[in-house]
Amino acid sequence: xTNATDDxxxxxxxxxxxxxSRGGKIxxxxxxxxxxxYDEGRLPGRxxxxxxLVASTVLRCEDCVTYHVLRCSEEGVEEEEFYxxxxxxxxxxxxxxxxxxRRAARLWDELQRKGGRQ
Amino acid sequence: xTNATDDxxxxxxxxxxxxxSRGGKIxxxxxxxxxxxYDEGRLPGRxxxxxxLVASTVLRCEDCVTYHVLRCSEEGVEEEEFYxxxxxxxxxxxxxxxxxxRRAARLWDELQRKGGRQ
Amino acid sequence: xTNATDDxxxxxxxxxxxxxSRGGKIxxxxxxxxxxxYDEGRLPGRxxxxxxLVASTVLRCEDCVTYHVLRCSEEGVEEEEFYxxxxxxxxxxxxxxxxxxRRAARLWDELQRKGGRQ
Amino acid sequence: xTNATDDxxxxxxxxxxxxxSRGGKIxxxxxxxxxxxYDEGRLPGRxxxxxxLVASTVLRCEDCVTYHVLRCSEEGVEEEEFYxxxxxxxxxxxxxxxxxxRRAARLWDELQRKGGRQ
Amino acid sequence: xTNATDDxxxxxxxxxxxxxSRGGKIxxxxxxxxxxxYDEGRLPGRxxxxxxLVASTVLRCEDCVTYHVLRCSEEGVEEEEFYxxxxxxxxxxxxxxxxxxRRAARLWDELQRKGGRQ
Amino acid sequence: xTNATDDxxxxxxxxxxxxxSRGGKIxxxxxxxxxxxYDEGRLPGRxxxxxxLVASTVLRCEDCVTYHVLRCSEEGVEEEEFYxxxxxxxxxxxxxxxxxxRRAARLWDELQRKGGRQ
Numbered sequence: 001x002t003n004a005t006d007d008x009x010x011x012x013x014x015x016x017x018x019x020x021s022r023g024g025k026i027x028x029x030x031x032x033x034x035x036x037x038y039d040e041g042r043l044p045g046r047x048x049x050x051x052x053l054v055a056s057t058v059l060r061c062e063d064c065v066t067y068h069v070l071r072c073s074e075e076g077v078e079e080e081e082f083y084x085x086x087x088x089x090x091x092x093x094x095x096x097x098x099x100x101x102r103r104a105a106r107l108w109d110e111l112q113r114k115g116g117r118q
Numbered sequence: 119x120t121n122a123t124d125d126x127x128x129x130x131x132x133x134x135x136x137x138x139s140r141g142g143k144i145x146x147x148x149x150x151x152x153x154x155x156y157d158e159g160r161l162p163g164r165x166x167x168x169x170x171l172v173a174s175t176v177l178r179c180e181d182c183v184t185y186h187v188l189r190c191s192e193e194g195v196e197e198e199e200f201y202x203x204x205x206x207x208x209x210x211x212x213x214x215x216x217x218x219x220r221r222a223a224r225l226w227d228e229l230q231r232k233g234g235r236q
Numbered sequence: 237x238t239n240a241t242d243d244x245x246x247x248x249x250x251x252x253x254x255x256x257s258r259g260g261k262i263x264x265x266x267x268x269x270x271x272x273x274y275d276e277g278r279l280p281g282r283x284x285x286x287x288x289l290v291a292s293t294v295l296r297c298e299d300c301v302t303y304h305v306l307r308c309s310e311e312g313v314e315e316e317e318f319y320x321x322x323x324x325x326x327x328x329x330x331x332x333x334x335x336x337x338r339r340a341a342r343l344w345d346e347l348q349r350k351g352g353r354q
Numbered sequence: 355x356t357n358a359t360d361d362x363x364x365x366x367x368x369x370x371x372x373x374x375s376r377g378g379k380i381x382x383x384x385x386x387x388x389x390x391x392y393d394e395g396r397l398p399g400r401x402x403x404x405x406x407l408v409a410s411t412v413l414r415c416e417d418c419v420t421y422h423v424l425r426c427s428e429e430g431v432e433e434e435e436f437y438x439x440x441x442x443x444x445x446x447x448x449x450x451x452x453x454x455x456r457r458a459a460r461l462w463d464e465l466q467r468k469g470g471r472q
Numbered sequence: 473x474t475n476a477t478d479d480x481x482x483x484x485x486x487x488x489x490x491x492x493s494r495g496g497k498i499x500x501x502x503x504x505x506x507x508x509x510y511d512e513g514r515l516p517g518r519x520x521x522x523x524x525l526v527a528s529t530v531l532r533c534e535d536c537v538t539y540h541v542l543r544c545s546e547e548g549v550e551e552e553e554f555y556x557x558x559x560x561x562x563x564x565x566x567x568x569x570x571x572x573x574r575r576a577a578r579l580w581d582e583l584q585r586k587g588g589r590q
Numbered sequence: 591x592t593n594a595t596d597d598x599x600x601x602x603x604x605x606x607x608x609x610x611s612r613g614g615k616i617x618x619x620x621x622x623x624x625x626x627x628y629d630e631g632r633l634p635g636r637x638x639x640x641x642x643l644v645a646s647t648v649l650r651c652e653d654c655v656t657y658h659v660l661r662c663s664e665e666g667v668e669e670e671e672f673y674x675x676x677x678x679x680x681x682x683x684x685x686x687x688x689x690x691x692r693r694a695a696r697l698w699d700e701l702q703r704k705g706g707r708q
Contacts, residue, residue: 015574018581022551024277026559029269034567037209037262042198047165051203054169055176055210056568058448060651061532063571064210079612080160085169087616091155092173092182094412094448095624096646099653102605109608133456136463140433144441144627151619152449159614174450176566178297179414181453197258205262212530212566213270214292217299220251227254273563278552283519287557290523291530291564294684296415300564315376316514321523323380327509328527328536330648330684331388332410335417338369345372378513383505391498391681396670401637405644405675409682412645418682434632439641445627446645446654487692490699494669498677506685528686533650535689 005111008066038071046075050085057086057100058093069104073111082108123229126184156189164193168203175204175218176211187222191229200226241347244302274307282311286321293322293336294329305340309347318344359465362420392425400429404439411440411454412447423458427465436462477583480538510543518547522557529558529572530565541576545583554580595701598656628661636665640675647676647690648683659694663701672698 019027038048049071056064072082086104090097137145156166167189174182190200204222208215255263274284285307292300308318322340326333373381392402403425410418426436440458444451491499510520521543528536544554558576562569609617628638639661646654662672676694680687 012574015578019574019577022577022581023555024552024559026269026273026563027555029265030559030562030567033262033265033269034209034570037205041202041260042196043168043202047168048202048206050161050165051169051172051206052210054173055207058173058177059210059568061568061571064568078160080614083613083617084159084161084166087155087614087620088166088169089173090448090620091152091616092170092177092449094444094451095446095620096649096651096654097448098624099651102602102609105609105612106605109612130456133460137456137459140459140463141437142434142441142631144445144623145437147619147623148441148444148449151616151623152452155616177450179450179453182450198260201259201263205260205266208266208566209262210567212562212569213266213564214295214297214300215566216270217297220248220255223255223258224251227258270563273559277556278550279522279556283522284556284560286515286519287523287526287560288564290527291561294527294531295564314514316378319377319381320513320515320520323378323384323509324520324523325527326384326684327380327506328524328531328685330680330687331384331682332413332415332418333684334388335415338366338373341373341376342369345376380505380509383501387498387501387505388681391677395496395674396668397640397674401640402674402678404633404637405641405678406682408641409644409648409679412649413682432632438631438633438638441627442638442641443645445624446642446649484692487696491692491695494695494699495673496670496677498681499673502677502680502685506688531686533686533689536686 005070005107008063008070012063012067046072046077049075050077050081053082053104054085054089054092057089057097057104060093060096060100062100062103065100065104066107069107070111073108073115079108079112123188123225126181126188130181130185164190164195167193168195168199171200171222172203172207172210175207175215175222178211178214178218180218180221183218183222184225187225188229191226191233197226197230241306241343244299244306248299248303282308282313285311286313286317289318289340290321290325290328293325293333293340296329296332296336298336298339301336301340302343305343306347309344309351315344315348359424359461362417362424366417366421400426400431403429404431404435407436407458408439408443408446411443411451411458414447414450414454416454416457419454419458420461423461424465427462427469433462433466477542477579480535480542484535484539518544518549521547522549522553525554525576526557526561526564529561529569529576532565532568532572534572534575537572537576538579541579542583545580545587551580551584595660595697598653598660602653602657636662636667639665640667640671643672643694644675644679644682647679647687647694650683650686650690652690652693655690655694656697659697660701663698663705669698669702 020031038045038052049068053068053072056068086101090101138149156170167186171186171190174186204219208219256267274281274288285304289304289308292304322337326337392406403422407422407426410422440455444455492503510517510524521540525540525544528540558573562573610621628635628642639658643658643662646658676691680691
């Protein structure tokens with residue numbers, strides 16, 4: 001785990017707490033289904049993470065891409081699978097996807113080197 | 119196959135021909151990679167179609183959703199897998215995804231009934 | 237109520253039933269919060285419908301705009317309020333919003349004439 | 355001019371009148387700058403129409419694309435220029451642009467055949 | 473007012489001046505209507521700010537969200553109203569809205585504590 | 591050239607190398623057409639850069655806007671042309687385009703002052 005990743009998680013957790021304590025029941029229910037939708041089902045959990053990664057990438061949500069790259073790595077997605085999924089996002093979403101593709105690749109690379117998954 | 123599906127394919131083919139005969143080399147190359155990106159790879163072809171379906175759905179491209187629903191059905195995607203993927207699209211993309219989800223479900227339903235795949 | 241409006245509601249209901257019977261629990265929960273979020277709260281229900289209308293318009297979801305125009309009319313939104321909200325959507329979302337603005341205005345006009353709300 | 359084009363213009367004009375008569379001053383001012391921005395300037399009018407066409411295409415606004423294809427044809431844009439601009443839109447916006455590219459090419463083709471501009 | 477808020481305003485003002493001095497009349501007119509559209513009308517000014525906040529949030533424009541959170545706070549929007557509006561944005565725009573929701577909540581929280589509005 | 595510009599180019603090149611060395615053939619082919627599409631053609635290269643700038647601006651891709659502002663300046667686009675193009679983007683894309691317009695204007699200004707192109 002990189003320090004940048006630690007910071008990302010810490011800030012994310014702190015702000016999720018703020019939002020969940022101040023927001024109403026809709027916020028809580030949305031956050032619940034936002035977790036449950038990636039649960040192992042008929043589709044394996046790691047494939048659902050790849051779906052989330054591609055959806056976040058074509059919608060160009062930086063924090064969402066970071067989150068799903070981390071999750072994909074934790075779920076044991078292989079490097080080739082990661083790049084094949086990003087290429088679908090690239091073709092569907094066009095060249096505006098490239099900045100996100102670049103940063104996702106950098107994070108993926110850092111995670112593999114730290115984790116010895118290479 | 120429904121008649122609506124036949125019409126969709128016919129119009130699509132006719133206009134693709136027009137675009138490819140009048141457009142330049144960029145058009146041809148883009149269309150080529152738009153086919154190749156869904157080829158069987160480390161990820162199975164049917165998973166790639168699901169990635170294309172989810173990407174098209176969150177970007178709310180009606181013709182693209184129709185096309186990927188047809189391709190998912192041809193590739194033997196199961197009903198539960200189809201709905202799990204659409205639910206990821208729904209949560210990531212929000213309620214503006216619902217009209218596309220509804221029409222994708224109707225087309226999926228027609229295809230399963232015709233094809234006896236139920 | 238116009239016939240077009242009846243057809244819109246009928247098709248919407250039929251497909252919602254399909255989606256809810258075939259989709260999983262995520263679908264049901266999402267549909268629930270998609271209803272609850274517009275409930276009367278600290279903000280009046282009619283103002284929440286205007287928020288939904290503006291959000292749908294800048295995201296350019298045709299069916300969503302139709303739905304929220306109908307709901308705004310049912311909730312007793314006044315004509316001036318409707319147009320002021322659409323103008324916020326126009327300025328925030330730019331000229332690509334105009335086709336939706338035009339069709340929303342036509343539907344609003346039909347609803348006021350039928351309903352005698354003018 | 356095709357009949358479909360006549361219908362497009364007629365409906366557009368009727369609804370613009372409705373919107374301008376019911377909406378407030380923001381609507382009028384926005385519509386004014388939406389016309390003025392395409393006026394001949396340091397950039398020739400036909401280049402500005404191509405800018406409008408590409409912007410509308412990557413944002414995937416069907417009516418806007420139709421309108422700018424008509425305007426490009428009226429302004430004497432050449433076929434090669436039209437396709438080069440659409441290819442920029444295709445690469446920037448990705449495969450979700452293709453359905454709009456196809457329909458724009460069909461309309462362009464009809465206009466050139468009617469107008470003998472081939 | 474936080475220092476971050478001061479910096480945000482200063483940079484915004486400096487760059488607005490640059491854009492207005494170098495750009496043409498379209499820029500000036502657009503900036504004018506971008507101010508006027510939030511003026512008190514049939515809808516109260518604070519409701520219009522909430523409309524602007526929700527529109528900016530679903531379109532995921534970070535600077536626009538920051539601006540409208542500041543304006544909502546200045547206009548005396550209540551905390552519950554703020555969260556109810558953000559929940560509409562969350563449901564309409566999906567989980568890609570969450571990073572903006574989190575940062576908007578943090579800014580809102582800072583503003584309330586400084587302003588003693590709690 | 592500013593230092594910020596140097597950093598932008600260096601990081602961009604490093605990450606492009608990473609992506610091209612790890613990604614598959616789709617990545618390479620996409621990157622190729624993403625270069626070729628801006629080549630001098632029937633439309634002059636500088637006008638294609640303006641098309642790319644407007645497309646990137648309405649899609650609100652920060653890195654893409656930065657890149658095309660640099661390229662427009664290198665291609666000898668004039669200040670009035672730059673602003674006329676940005677105004678088309680502003681009207682088509684709405685007020686959410688403004689933060690990108692502001693930063694593009696700042697970069698343009700820096701480039702003209704360094705380059706003595708004023």
